Amino acid sequence: MYLFDIDGTLLLSGGAGSRVINRVFERRFEVEGAMDSVSPGGKTDDMIFQECAIAKLGRELSRSEVDSMQEAYLSELPEELASSPGFRLMPFARECLDFLVIRSPQMGIATGNVESAAKSKLARAGLSHYFCFGGYGSDSAQRSELVSAAVQRGSAIHGAPIAVEKFVVVGDTLRDIEAARACGVRVLAVAAGSCTIDELRAAKPDALFETLEELPAWHLAEF
Ligand SMILES: [Mg+2]
Known part of the structure; x- marks a missing residue:
């Protein structure tokens, strides 16, 4: 199997996921380029959100923060995928x-x-x-x-x-x-x-x- x-x-x-994560961090914490220093290859979505937070906020996110930010991410992802040129x-x-x-x-x-x-x-x-x-x-x-x-x-x-x-x-x-x-x-x-x-x-x-x-x-x- x-x-x-x-x-x-x-x-x-084509970077669709990274663009949405950047937007979610911008809206919530007013930080730009959350994904700039994160290479997502092989990592889980939770790990990626936490690495962004540590890089930009100097702390980990709480479980409820991750959940609410992922909810926003998931609601915007299909449209970003549909329009992603790459x-x-x-x-x-x-x-x-x-x-x-x-x-x-x-x-x-x-x-x-x-x-x-x-x-x-x-x-x-x-x-x-x-x-x-x-x-x-x-x-x-x-x-x-x-x-x-x-x-x-x-x-x-x-x-x-x-x-x-x-x-x-x-x-x-x-x-x-x-x-x-x-x-x-x-x-x-x-x-x-x-x-x-x-x-x-x-x-x-x-x-x-x-x-x-x-x-x-x-x-x-x-x-
Ligand atoms: Mg892979």
Whole structure:
């Protein structure tokens, strides 16, 4: 069962999420450029909001602050995605999913996005129908725990226990690799840009691809 990361693996939102987070921080705290010093790759939405707060406010946000700011973020995200000039699918993402969905139809998501943000991004990309479950940033601020949530939901959908090594995370950052390893799940890394191919290789994923075009051949060899 495949568990796909979203940002940098399936699509790029062209900075839509960062623009909305900046606006939310501006309105609430009158600080500009909250995302300027934060690199979001592989992080959960909670971690990203807290890093912005520490950088700009010198303190962490309370749970209720995070919740109310994420509510504003989620309400504005779909429109920002719709109008984002840089929004695009990653190379061969749709072709790869078309190949997999007839061979491994129960595919899931493992992303640091909170669930509603993940669904907005997949809908904008026209990819929602490939996925029937997931683990999200709204399940845990810790990536390994949201991968674990995805594994549990995948097993529940399957209707019978599945060996954990049958799950395969597909992601673009060291954090995807670390989280998969922590759960005993296999992991395929795609060198999309937020981590270099050398950085990813050093973390020893089960396979390393330049693009998703290479995944179908791996699938045929493994399953
Ligand atoms: Mg990613």
